[in-house]
Amino acid sequence: MIRTGTDYRESIRDGREIHVNGERVADVTAHPMFKPLVDIRARIFDMAHAPETAAVMTVRGEGEVNAQANALPFSQADWWAKRRATEAVLDVVGGVVTRVGDETVGEMWSLHDCAATLNEIDPQFAPNIAAHIARVVRADPFHVSANTDPKGDRSKTPGEQDPDMLLHVVRETDAGLIVRGAKFETAAAYANQAFTKPTIATWGEGVLSPYAVGFICDLGTPGLKFICRTGFATRAPAEDYPLSNRFDEIEALVIFDDVLIPWENVLFHRHVASAMAMRATLHRYSAFAFVQRSLKFADMMIGAALFNLRQTGLDRLQGVQEKLAQLACWREGIDAHLTSAIAMAERSPAGLMMPNQSLIYAGRVFAAGQMAAMMHLARELCGGQIGLTPDAAAFRAPETAPWLEKFYGINDEWQAEDRRRLMAFARDLLNSDYAGHRLTFELFAQSPPFAHLAAVYRNFDWDGPLDCVRQAAGLSERVMGTATRSCADSPASRWFATERAGP
Structure with a gap:
């Protein structure tokens, strides 16, 4: 119980x-x-x-x-x-x-x-x-x-x-x-x-x-x-x-x-x-929960970056919007792998329901493989102040508080204390010892990157692309050995023909 x-x-x-x-x-x-x-x-x-x-x-x-x-x-x-x-x-x-x-x-x-x-x-x-x-x-x-x-x-x-x-x-x-x-x-x-x-x-x-x-x-x-x-x-x-x-x-x-x-x-x-x-088969199921954490981490990075940009109006710049879009694409890619892994779930040899193995393992590579670059992009969007902002005690000390109120307050919406809290959060998320440890954890916690790729190799449907090229190029079935499945019989095609259509 x-x-x-x-x-x-x-x-x-x-x-x-x-x-x-x-x-x-x-x-x-x-x-x-x-x-x-x-x-x-x-x-x-x-x-x-x-x-x-x-x-x-x-x-x-x-x-x-x-x-x-x-x-x-x-x-x-x-x-x-x-x-x-x-x-x-x-x-x-x-x-x-x-x-x-x-x-x-x-x-x-x-x-x-x-x-x-x-x-x-x-x-x-x-x-x-x-x-x-x-x-x-x-x-x-x-x-x-x-x-x-x-x-x-x-x-x-x-x-x-x-x-x-x-x-x-x-x-x-x-x-x-x-x-x-x-x-x-x-x-x-x-x-x-x-x-x-x-x-x-x-x-x-x-x-x-x-x-x-x-x-x-x-x-x-x-x-x-x-x-x-x-x-x-x-x-x-x-x-x-x-x-x-x-x-x-x-x-x-x-x-x-x-x-x-x-x-x-x-x-x-x-x-x-x-x-x-x-x-x-160790991470057949646990990879899903692992990748789901990356989605939450992506949301935290996007939120921290966007708040930092909106408080000063930089989110209106096209170059900034393009960088935000890169973060959004990474985030949506993680979500897409999680969602499709359930939508195209597979029955395991012992009768359990597995997330689609090729998709969830590819999602793990996608999430972890791009995390370092996305963290650096988020740092760039947050700006240098996440590494420069004084600590909370300085915002309260009588001799320094008035100056920090002056230089960190922007308008009625963004007062100094809220800006300090945001800078502290972004610094800890992206720049701190904890942030570096978190990145290393994402790379190695379930296995090193080469093992992540090996899992994709073992679970990807290689016959589907081979058969597509065989048909498109007019090759004989001999080149496929015993494989005879057509492109229309791939896992994705079967899902579109059944699950997408509804009961």
Whole structure:
């Protein structure tokens, strides 16, 4: 059943060993660097109970009320509902948060699709997969993802260097697996559990490997250590850095120092083929929620730039309008990929409804690949004052406030305080340490850019363009091998002939 924010806070007060900035954290729910995101995640839990948001945040299944984000998708309507729920969260919290569960839980649905393949390779863990997928829906944990290892020297195999550079099994016991190594995980220090699995790396040349292991890790397990990067919250006043102080999702290097993973939490083990099958479909669903954040980020950039231009009348200039149009095209392109991925959704091998795979993966490349350029364009439109404006304290100090009122006030509509707030927001969105971190996160959080392109390559319908050219050029069908489908039989053409026409 759905939990409350209080339930969540109590669940992570479990004595876990968290370190940040050389300090041992006594209470992750109260520490100033973690509290902002703990509060946001608690707010999301409470939104499922609040009368004004409960309908969009929940879904009824098997006699229970469950979180909309955790429910398996069986129809296009389910994806529209998930999109509305995410939009509601981002609107209520007033910013972009990514690793809050709805983006990471999609990896479990991919595991659901892989279950039959994993079962063929090694059937002993099939019941565990089904049990944990059901548990995510019913127990409503804060579920995150563990992918990236320290890796070490990537020119060497795991056996040629310190084996702990990739998480691996060191021995089997009656109680479960003993694992050693480390994973970088966003939000792990204040989450309940993580789907822990191999990174994109070599697992060795054999059929079996101690590095080919996937499991659900209870993040309160004894033996885990969380070494976190220093957060952006509290570094500078919230008035001057409103995003840094509220939306910094802190990463942790999670140390597995001979940690016991009970057998019931193991999802696959030893077989390299299992790891490869899982990695090939890992972001089949979660890419949608990831790309949806880019849409919100685009809206924030456009709004910050346009307000800065309108306050001084520069939005009337043709050159400025052209730059705004570039931002708008990027934003609308992201929206188009999200919308069409639902409109042309596909049935998965295990019977779930997937966003159209080619479109959602192409959308991820489109959104992340252009983000750096769009941020720079937004900086240009905002102008140099986002890097020059004094801090909030100067706008209040008796000796400086009159001068800042004079030079930052424009008219009755734009007084100095509103302009200061806008400059601070734009600076934090585009120029701050938080802004740079956010850009890097967008590039690498689900996998590096080359892997994004590889996903597009694997899912694009190459036969459609080939057959179009075959017909247009009058080539024989021999050049297509066994492919005989015409252009009219492409996924897009089928959608226009059926869904577009209506029931």
